Amino acid sequence: MEIEVREMNDNFARFVLSDASPELANSLRRVLASELPKMAIHNVEFHLGPIMGEDGKEFESVTPLFDEMIAHRLGLVPLPTYLDEFNFRSECSCKGEGCPSCTVMYSLNKKGPCTVYSGDLEPLGSDKFRVRDEFIPIVKLGPNQAILVYATAELGRGREHAKFQAVQAPGYSYYPAITFNYDKFDASRFDVSCCPVRILEKKGGKIDVTDIEKCTLCQACADSAPKGAIAVTGDETKFVFRFETDGSLSAASALSKAADILEKMSEELAKKVSSL
Ligand SMILES: [Zn+2]
Structure with a gap:
């Protein structure tokens, strides 16, 4: 060949x-x-209840979309993948608990009115994990609406889910x-x-x-x-x-x-x- x-x-x-x-x-x-393995968001935790703004203003953690739709959209955002540095979570020495060798954490904290984009995902740790396609729309927030989530990305294969297809x-x-x-x-x-x-x-x-x-x-x-x-x-x-x-x-x-x-x-x- x-x-x-x-x-x-x-x-x-x-x-x-x-x-x-x-x-x-x-x-x-x-x-x-x-x-082919690829990194994608696989777990999303949504903050429930009020979210405080910097000036003390209170926002509701509500969005026009269901949480599962937002989680699905976050899963489909292409994340920079460093294949040499990561293990599959199930094969990792942490026995699947999640550690820096198998997972990357992101946070997303936005207050309305605004459009939340993929680029608003903040990697917790190195900046090299920052999303490169910054303008993929996730959800539009109205006045007094806010979103606060923690998302965990891990390696997967295309045969498991299309989000893992690089x-x-x-x-x-x-x-x-x-x-x-x-x-x-x-x-x-x-x-x-x-x-x-x-x-x-x-x-x-x-x-x-x-x-x-x-x-x-x-x-x-x-x-x-x-x-x-x-x-x-x-x-x-x-x-x-x-x-x-x-x-x-x-x-x-x-x-x-x-x-x-x-x-x-x-x-x-x-x-x-x-x-x-
Ligand atoms: Zn691990």
């Missing part, structure tokens, strides 16, 4: 996976979607190949504008493909030419892969962690099969 990176920025990756099989490409896709829409397509049989058609009279992604060009009586990775295997060129003149096929050992992350992990660390997980899972499977 080989990976050639075509595009890699904070939230997006596009690469060519070669020397692989459809099964392997799909395994990588599934690991990215459901096995990678969105991982997908791939077969690496395209276009072959021309010039005995069957006259390339100089062929209308290259039939290609919706505009990658065909006429050159010296032949047809040139300018960027094969843009081909979507739509067959429009093959359909416009006489039968057998143009063949568009997908390579079953090579794939154009792309995915984006929600910002909790960089695309590069998501990919490298997913490859580690896939390797570990394959080794475990091989071990179990050989012990049968």
Whole structure:
């Protein structure tokens, strides 16, 4: 299996996976979607009763939304995830009680009238846990309304809940190949504008493909030419892969962690099969 990176920025990756099989490409896709760990808020404690403002003004701890809806929204906020520094809570040396190696605490304290945003979550401890997407609306508070919550974040996997899914829409397509049989058609009279992604060009009586990775295997060129003149096929050992992350992990660390997980899972499977 080989990976050639075509595009890699904070939230997006596009690469060519070669020397692989459809099964392997799909395994990588599934690991990215459901096995990759991510930090998300999993427990929210709401303060009940009056909340005092700085000037002694009293606010009611009421909001226009039910507490469970606010908790759900907080759970979906992407939190910066440092995979090397944290354990799953259930596998931690604290035996699941919660400690700095498996949990991050946040507080949220806002008084109305205002809109509460994800950026109002204050990490208790290091500032590196501060939410990067600051303007995700959580709830709108009216006059005299206030919210005070303590939230606990922990690691989870996408297969447990979508809030633990760091990678969105991982997908791939077969690496395209276009072959021309010039005995069957006259390339100089062929209308290259039939290609919706505009990658065909006429050159010296032949047809040139300018960027094969843009081909979507739509067959429009093959359909416009006489039968057998143009063949568009997908390579079953090579794939154009792309995915984006929600910002909790960089695309590069998501990919490298997913490859580690896939390797570990394959080794475990091989071990179990050989012990049968
Ligand atoms: Zn712990």
